[in-house]
Amino acid sequence: MSNKQVIYREEVQLSLKETHMEVRTSSKRLKADKDSGTIAVKNLYLACDPYNFHLIKYSTKLGSPVPGYGVARVLESGHPNFKKGDLVWGVTGWEEYSLITAPETCFKIEHADVPLSYYTGLLGMPGMTAYAGFFEVCSPKKGETVFISSAAGAVGQLVGQFAKSLGCYVVGSAGSKDKVDLLKNKFGFDEAFNYKEEQDLDAALKRCFPEGIDIYFDNVGGKMLDAVLLNMKLYGRITVCGMISQYILEQHDGIHNLLNLLLKRVRMEGFVVSDHYHLYPKFLEMVLPQIKEGKIVYAEDIVDGLENGPAALIGVFSGRTVGKQVVAVSRE
Amino acid sequence: MSNKQVIYREEVQLSLKETHMEVRTSSKRLKADKDSGTIAVKNLYLACDPYNFHLIKYSTKLGSPVPGYGVARVLESGHPNFKKGDLVWGVTGWEEYSLITAPETCFKIEHADVPLSYYTGLLGMPGMTAYAGFFEVCSPKKGETVFISSAAGAVGQLVGQFAKSLGCYVVGSAGSKDKVDLLKNKFGFDEAFNYKEEQDLDAALKRCFPEGIDIYFDNVGGKMLDAVLLNMKLYGRITVCGMISQYILEQHDGIHNLLNLLLKRVRMEGFVVSDHYHLYPKFLEMVLPQIKEGKIVYAEDIVDGLENGPAALIGVFSGRTVGKQVVAVSRE
Structure with a gap:
C-alpha cells in the first residue's frame, strides 16, 4: 500500500519551518492488531494547530510522520470501541494512512450531517x-x-x-x-x-x-x-x-x-x-443545533493535498492564515 | 490634650525612608461625634506592615499622621457598636490619640486573655x-x-x-x-x-x-x-x-x-x-485554642515609643526585622 507522508526530518529549535518537514512515500503495510488494540485509518482532514508544534518538538522522533489532530475513517480495527467504516477524530499522523496505537484517545463521530472538516476545528x-x-x-x-x-x-x-x-x-x-x-x-x-x-x-x-x-x-x-x-x-x-x-x-x-x-x-x-474532554457530549448538545440553525459562524481555509500541508502549517505560526487552516488529504 | 504623632511630611516615591516621616506633638482636641459616628481612641500598639507603604503612598495627605493597623482603647464613642473602654483593632493613626472616622472597619476585641499586641499580627x-x-x-x-x-x-x-x-x-x-x-x-x-x-x-x-x-x-x-x-x-x-x-x-x-x-x-x-474578613470569627475559633495550648509559635519584636516607630517601619522593608514588628505606644 502506497502511503504519502509528511515526515519530520530535521530537529526543530525555536520555530518550525517548511524545511523541517519533507513529503515522501512509504509502502509499509499498516495492520490493526487485536493484541495491542490498534486501529488502521485513512486520514481525511488534518488540522493545522499551534499544538502541532508542541507535538513535533516534544514527542516526535526524526523520521516519523508529523503528528496532529485529524478526521479519519477506520479501515481495520483491533479495538472494541471501533469498527471498520467508523469516522473518528483525534491525534493521527500527517499521511494518507495511519496506524493509531492509542485509539481510546479518539472520538467516534456520531453526527456526520455537518461538514466532516468541522471535526478538526469547531467540533473538535x-x-x-x-x-x-x-x-x-x-x-x-x-x-x-x-x-x-x-x-x-x-x-x-x-x-x-x-x-x-x-x-x-x-x-x-x-x-x-x-x-x-x-x-x-x-x-x-x-x-x-x-x-x-x-x-x-x-x-x-x-x-x-x-x-x-x-x-x-x-x-x-x-x-x-x-x-x-x-x-x-x-x-x-x-x-x-x-x-x-x-x-x-x-x-x-x-x-x-x-x-x-x-x-x-x-x-x-x-x-x-x-482535562475537559468528559464535557464533549454536553458541548455537542449545545453547539450542533446552533450550527444547524446558522447561529454560529465558522471560517475555515481548506487546502487540498498532503504536499501542501507544510506550507499551510507554517502559515498558522506566521499569522498568514485566516480562520481554521485545514489540510484535506482525501475528500473521499 | 497633648498628642505625639508620626507625621507624613515628605512625598514618598519608590521607597519609604525615615526622612519622609517626622515625630511632633499636636494639641488638637479629638471629639467623637454621634452625627458622623466617629470614635476617639487611645492607641496602644501599632503594626509595622508592608501595607503601611500602600496606605501612605495612596491615601495619606502630607501633614497627616502615618496610617496603619493598630490596637486601641475607646475613650469616647459616637458609634453604636462601640462604647468607652472597648478594645478595638483596625486602621488607626500613628499617634497617641486618634479620631477614627470609619469605626465600622474596626473589630472589637472580645478576647483580652492573650497579649493585646497579637491583634496587630497573629490575631489581626x-x-x-x-x-x-x-x-x-x-x-x-x-x-x-x-x-x-x-x-x-x-x-x-x-x-x-x-x-x-x-x-x-x-x-x-x-x-x-x-x-x-x-x-x-x-x-x-x-x-x-x-x-x-x-x-x-x-x-x-x-x-x-x-x-x-x-x-x-x-x-x-x-x-x-x-x-x-x-x-x-x-x-x-x-x-x-x-x-x-x-x-x-x-x-x-x-x-x-x-x-x-x-x-x-x-x-x-x-x-x-x-475580602475575607467575614471569616474572622471562624478564624478566631480555630486559632485561639491553638495559641492557648502553645501549638502556635509566634515571634514579635516590640519597640517602645512612637519616636522609634519610623525606624521600626523602615526595618520591615529593609528585611532587618525578624518576626512581627510592633510599636508599643502605650502599654497602659
Whole structure:
C-alpha cells in the first residue's frame, strides 16, 4: 500500500519551518492488531494547530510522520470501541494512512450531517478548547467585558461567539485588517483591532474597554498580556489558553505588570483541553443545533493535498492564515 | 490634650525612608461625634506592615499622621457598636490619640486573655491574611508541598504553621541566617533557605522540592516567582499575597516563565484580606485554642515609643526585622 507522508526530518529549535518537514512515500503495510488494540485509518482532514508544534518538538522522533489532530475513517480495527467504516477524530499522523496505537484517545463521530472538516476545528479540539476554556475556566457572567487575543483563530472566533451569545461585550485583537473585518462583520464582535497597527497596546485596550476587562482569554501571552494586566477589573479572570507569541522566542518576554493580580484580585489560570474532554457530549448538545440553525459562524481555509500541508502549517505560526487552516488529504 | 504623632511630611516615591516621616506633638482636641459616628481612641500598639507603604503612598495627605493597623482603647464613642473602654483593632493613626472616622472597619476585641499586641499580627490582619490566603485561596490538601517566600514575616510564619498542621511538606525562604534558623528550629518548617546566599534560585527550589511545588504562597514576586514557575507541579496553585520585592522598583522585574501556567495548568490568584474578613470569627475559633495550648509559635519584636516607630517601619522593608514588628505606644 502506497502511503504519502509528511515526515519530520530535521530537529526543530525555536520555530518550525517548511524545511523541517519533507513529503515522501512509504509502502509499509499498516495492520490493526487485536493484541495491542490498534486501529488502521485513512486520514481525511488534518488540522493545522499551534499544538502541532508542541507535538513535533516534544514527542516526535526524526523520521516519523508529523503528528496532529485529524478526521479519519477506520479501515481495520483491533479495538472494541471501533469498527471498520467508523469516522473518528483525534491525534493521527500527517499521511494518507495511519496506524493509531492509542485509539481510546479518539472520538467516534456520531453526527456526520455537518461538514466532516468541522471535526478538526469547531467540533473538535479547538471547539472544545473554546467551550471549556470559556464556560468552565473563565466563569463568565452576562454583561461582562471580554477580550480575546488571536481572536480570528480557530479558538478565538468561537470564544467570541460564545461570549456574545451569553450577552457579554466582546473585543478581539488580530494581526491583519482582513481578520479585524472578519471579527467585526462576520463573527459579531463589538470591537476589534489590529495589534500590529497600535503604537500602544495599553491605549488600544483603554479605548475599547474604558471601564476595564472582566475576562481575558489569552492565546498569545507576551506584550499583549502585559498590557491587559494594566486594564483588568476587580475580580477579573485571565484564562491562559496559549502563548503563541512566546513559543518561538529563546528568552520569553518579561511580564512586568503582575502586581495587578494582587491589586485587582485577579485569577489567572492555565488550562489544557484534554482535562475537559468528559464535557464533549454536553458541548455537542449545545453547539450542533446552533450550527444547524446558522447561529454560529465558522471560517475555515481548506487546502487540498498532503504536499501542501507544510506550507499551510507554517502559515498558522506566521499569522498568514485566516480562520481554521485545514489540510484535506482525501475528500473521499 | 497633648498628642505625639508620626507625621507624613515628605512625598514618598519608590521607597519609604525615615526622612519622609517626622515625630511632633499636636494639641488638637479629638471629639467623637454621634452625627458622623466617629470614635476617639487611645492607641496602644501599632503594626509595622508592608501595607503601611500602600496606605501612605495612596491615601495619606502630607501633614497627616502615618496610617496603619493598630490596637486601641475607646475613650469616647459616637458609634453604636462601640462604647468607652472597648478594645478595638483596625486602621488607626500613628499617634497617641486618634479620631477614627470609619469605626465600622474596626473589630472589637472580645478576647483580652492573650497579649493585646497579637491583634496587630497573629490575631489581626496578618493572621487573617495567612488564614484566608492559605485555606481559602490555596485550596490545600494534606501531603501537598508548600513553598512560602518571606516566610519569617508576620504572614509567612503563620502560613507555614497552618500548612504543617494540615500535614503538608513546608519550605520557606528568608533573607538572613537568623531567620532561616527560626523557620527550621522554631516554626517547624521542614526546610528553609536564605535566598541571598543562593546563586541559583531554581536550583535551590529543585533541591528542596525534587518532585515540585503544589502551592506557592507568594509574598515577594519578582525573581523568586519566576524561579518558582519553573518548579510548579501539575494543577499547582500560586497565591499572590504580596510582591514586596517589587514595590520599590520603578520598572518591575520581568517574569519570563508564565508559560508554565499553561504547561502545568497552574492557577495564580491575587487576593486581599479585606475580602475575607467575614471569616474572622471562624478564624478566631480555630486559632485561639491553638495559641492557648502553645501549638502556635509566634515571634514579635516590640519597640517602645512612637519616636522609634519610623525606624521600626523602615526595618520591615529593609528585611532587618525578624518576626512581627510592633510599636508599643502605650502599654497602659
